Amino acid sequence: QQQVKQSPQSLIVQKGGIPIINCAYENTAFDYFPWYQQFPGKGPALLIAIRPDVSEKKEGRFTISFNKSAKQFSLHIMDSQPGDSATYFCAEGSLERKNNAGNMLTFGGGTRLMVKP
Amino acid sequence: GAVVSQHPSWVICKSGTSVKIECRSLDFQATTMFWYRQFPKQSLMLMATSNEGSKATYEQGVEKDKFLINHASLTLSTLTVTSAHPEDSSFYICSAFPSGGAEKLFFGSGTQLSVL
Numbered sequence: 560q561q562q563v564k565q566s567p568q569s570l571i572v573q574k575g576g577i578p579i580i581n582c583a584y585e586n587t588a589f590d591y592f593p594w595y596q597q598f599p600g601k602g603p604a605l606l607i608a609i610r611p612d613v614s615e616k617k618e619g620r621f622t623i624s625f626n627k628s629a630k631q632f633s634l635h636i637m638d639s640q641p642g643d644s645a646t647y648f649c650a651e652g653s654l655e656r657k658n659n660a661g662n663m664l665t666f667g668g669g670t671r672l673m674v675k676p
Numbered sequence: 677g678a679v680v681s682q683h684p685s686w687v688i689c690k691s692g693t694s695v696k697i698e699c700r701s702l703d704f705q706a707t708t709m710f711w712y713r714q715f716p717k718q719s720l721m722l723m724a725t726s727n728e729g730s731k732a733t734y735e736q737g738v739e740k741d742k743f744l745i746n747h748a749s750l751t752l753s754t755l756t757v758t759s760a761h762p763e764d765s766s767f768y769i770c771s772a773f774p775s776g777g778a779e780k781l782f783f784g785s786g787t788q789l790s791v792l
Contacts, residue, residue: 593781600685600786601785602769602771602783602785603720603769603783604783605780605781608780652781664710664781665722666720669717669718669719671717
């Protein structure tokens, strides 16, 4: 089912560093590319999302870069903090719902990020 | 923002018993809800799509008689793990988005199921 390849699987950075997580997708029909943050024992929470007609989107310390021709998108976390330590998932999906059914999102494998103090 | 409430947050049961997990959209109506399963250090895998007033759509490899889904109202979907076995131990997460369509898919806080 997993059609979004996410890398790296784990990442360790020092406080203040800029971790970068990458995802590659295959299905060009999708038009919605979100990133989710998940803490242990909790459900995922939407962090930031982008549409393919935009090359970059920034919200606070989080930036998505989108390369449509390469079918890749990445998450950058500026000035990372220990509180950013979590698992991050990219996903792909469609905003168009057909017959009220179907999987809206397919997730990448996840990246466990640790930000050291 | 919209809230999806999932209950219980954790449950321990004996092998052979059934466990029901509830997923409620607290401040919006959801004709469609999704149930995911997540093993430790792995990604979320879609189990089924729950449709209000109709049968759920299950992903390939998911036993519909094992994982019963009921979406009886626009704000409630339930997942029942029947005759649970240790291999069913996992983190189960539901999600939903408003019926009118939205760019945000809201997730519940998850249910950790441990089958002894």
